[in-house]
Amino acid sequence: MKKNLIVISIFLAGCIVFLCNQPKNYDIKIDNNIYKIVFKNNTLYLNNHYFKYKKLLQEKIIDFKFYDIDEDKNDEILVITKQNKKSIYGEYLVIYDTNLINQTIVVTEIYRQDFSNITPWKVDACNLDNDNDTDIFIGVNKDTVFYKDVRNRPFFYSWDGEKLYKKWQGSFFTDWDLVDITFGDYFNYGHDLAAVLEKNRNSEYRISLYNFTGFGFINITKSDIYKNVKCINTIRKDNVYKIVLTFNNSNKYNIIEMVPTRR
Ligand SMILES: [Ca+2]
Ligand SMILES: [Ca+2]
Structure with a gap:
């Protein structure tokens, strides 16, 4: 019993970084190293002893995901940019490649798509089906052809290495x-x-x-x-x-x- 408790405590110690209190701390993996990133005031900051709170991206964002979408062992950064100061919804999905140059993380934009007409609020990435294309979730807030109420709806895309293609645009799960x-x-x-x-x-x-x-x-x-x-x-x-x-x-x-x- 005591052993179980210890295991759970260690698990929790590792997970506190994921929780919803600001500022949030996250790990990004580049060249097999883990770097600490802070998300605060809609901005991502690099947090290490060389560059304390150096901005990782210049744009304000409402949500992001670190995920290795091309399986080259470096995490890409997927973000939903903020539409304007007051809006809780986003504008563009942007994907950045990451590299380590002179001990700092250098990001390069590799993809940008305007999603403002479907009011995105969340981005995530996953492997739904082992088809070698990373699956990308975009939470949107809209009506549909058949359902006129505006609500959160699950849209899925996949990344073929160069661009996104539509995978499953759901009206709802339930x-x-x-x-x-x-x-x-x-x-x-x-x-x-x-x-x-x-x-x-x-x-x-x-x-x-x-x-x-x-x-x-x-x-x-x-x-x-x-x-x-x-x-x-x-x-x-x-x-x-x-x-x-x-x-x-x-x-x-x-x-x-x-x-x-x-x-
Ligand atoms: Ca990668
Ligand atoms: Ca897939």
Whole structure:
């Protein structure tokens, strides 16, 4: 029992950096080294003893993801740029390549696409299907041809090495609202699942796990109900993926253990 507690504490110590309090600390991997990045006031800063709080990108952003989209062992930086000072929605998806030159990180823009007409609010990257193209999630806020209500909707693209192509533009996963999303191989399937934070009209939250089938997503399990949830994240340690919920108005967070009821 004591052993288990120690393991969990170590796991939590490693995951605090992912939680939702500002400023947030993140790791970016370049040339097999880990560099500390801080996200504060919609800006990414490099935080090391050479360049304390040097801006990594000049643009203001609303969300970002570090992910090795071309599997060359260097993380790319995917960002949603901020539309204007007041807007909570973004404008462009921009992808930056990263290199290490003279002990500092040099970023080079390799792709930019205007998404302002579909009001993006989140970017993430994952491997849904082992087809060698990295899958990119963009959370958008819009109506559709068939559904006239404006709400958060899940759009997926893939990266073919040069550009994005549309993979799956979903109207919704469920009638519950899409609040947040994260990805990971939680059950060792060999590819990622989508862990979706969903909210109903009574402000109750749950996590639903979805598996991509090639034509869409099927639900494989749902969590219990939670209240006052702020966001969902995935922590990864030694190829073990865990789902973490962070709650509003406190530093409280929980690792959520889930069991698949179907595949
Ligand atoms: Ca890369
Ligand atoms: Ca893929």
